[in-house]
Structure formats: structure tokens, C-alpha cells
Amino acid sequence: MLLGIDTATRFISLALHDGDRIVAESTWETANNHTIELAPAVRAMLGRAGMDTPHLSAVAVALGPGSFTGLRIGLGFAKGLATTLAIPLLGIPTLAALAAGQPRFDGRLIAVLQAGRGRLCAQRFAWGADGWTPEDEAAIVSWEALLGSLGDGRPSLISGEIDADGRRLLASYGAGFGVSMAPAAHRMRRAGYLADLAWARFQRGDVDDPLTLVPIYLHQPGVPHP
Numbered sequence: 001m002l003l004g005i006d007t008a009t010r011f012i013s014l015a016l017h018d019g020d021r022i023v024a025e026s027t028w029e030t031a032n033n034h035t036i037e038l039a040p041a042v043r044a045m046l047g048r049a050g051m052d053t054p055h056l057s058a059v060a061v062a063l064g065p066g067s068f069t070g071l072r073i074g075l076g077f078a079k080g081l082a083t084t085l086a087i088p089l090l091g092i093p094t095l096a097a098l099a100a101g102q103p104r105f106d107g108r109l110i111a112v113l114q115a116g117r118g119r120l121c122a123q124r125f126a127w128g129a130d131g132w133t134p135e136d137e138a139a140i141v142s143w144e145a146l147l148g149s150l151g152d153g154r155p156s157l158i159s160g161e162i163d164a165d166g167r168r169l170l171a172s173y174g175a176g177f178g179v180s181m182a183p184a185a186h187r188m189r190r191a192g193y194l195a196d197l198a199w200a201r202f203q204r205g206d207v208d209d210p211l212t213l214v215p216i217y218l219h220q221p222g223v224p225h226p
Helices: 034-048 068-085 094-100 143-148 164-173 191-204
Strands: 002-006 011-017 022-029 058-062 089-092 108-116 119-128 131-134 139-142 156-160 179-181
Touching (some): 011 034, 022 034, 022 191, 034 068, 089 094, 089 191, 094 131, 094 156, 094 191, 139 143, 143 164
Antiparallel strands (some): 119 139
């Protein structure tokens, strides 16, 4: 059984994957209570599935981008669990997990999440033989800059954490430029898709080292890396 954990933003999502199906899943918005809510929610999910942590064979975690605090808490919890149980750990990029939940369409997918101060993390994906694959690296941009870069006539679908400003700009800009917003259910990041990606890697023996695995942090333009 693989446990998937996503605490990359204000949304927390958990899933249990048995290699064939998602046997449990839960997603909710938290008021920055990741530390308080994560461990009890994992215990409750395992209990509802009639199992405990010794039944786990692997743990996967959203690696970023995302909030510093959310990523630190999720990765720390996943590392502790993997080390204690001596089971494999797998880090999955946050936006790749979001993209995995989007149906195929003939165009460009832009996966986004909130980065604060009116900015967002965005990454472009294209459909290929292995599903949605990245076209570029994730970056921090404004809504205006993102939408301004999509006027090439290629159909674009934006999915993920779209705030009120984003919805307003999409409503006024999108239709004439072939840019649309995914339905609400598809915009939610679900740990079930993260677990799907992780299980495929787990089956190939492609796992991460808990000692060296680090989050993917993005930096504001013009702000030097530490």
C-alpha cells in the first residue's frame, strides 16, 4: 500500500493506493494548520481502510513548488515515516500531479498554484505518449504576464488554484484567445493522481533517498537565491 501526501499549499490531500486502485482519498482546505491536521488525518484514513502504518509499502509526497511551510511539513512527515518503517520514499512535483488529473485535449495545459502577493507558480504541459509532459520549468509569474504569453492561437487550458483576479482576467481575456479554465473538480489537486505517478515509479524501482531529497522552491523574479 502506498500513501500519497500533498501539503504543498493551503490544500491538504491524502490517498492510499494498493497498486490497482485508490482505496481511500481525502482533500480539504486548511487555515495553515498542516502540522496539527496531517498526522491525525493519516491515522484516520488508515483506520477507515482497516490498516495501520506497518501495512504501508511506500510513501509519496508533493515535492513542490508550493509554500515553504507546507512543503517542509509534508516532506518532513513523509521522510520520518519512510525512515521509521524502512520503506521507499518518492517525491513527485506538485504541478505534475495536478496535470495528471486533467483529461486529454488538443492544446496546451497550464497548471498553476498560488504564490502569494498576486503571483502564481505556473508550468506548461503538452500531451504525449506518457500523458502530460512538461514543456518548460515551473516559474513565478503574474496573471497578466501569463495570459499575455498565450496569444499565439494555440488552445490553452488553465487548471489549478485560480483566484478571483485570475477568474476575472480569464473571463475578459480568455474566449477571444482560445484560453479557457478547467472545471472546478479538475482544478482541485488530488493525492490520488500523485499516488498514481508514484506507484508507476515505485514499480520501476525509481525511488528517492530520504537523506538527499529536498523540496522544489521557486524564487521571486529579481530575488537572489540564498
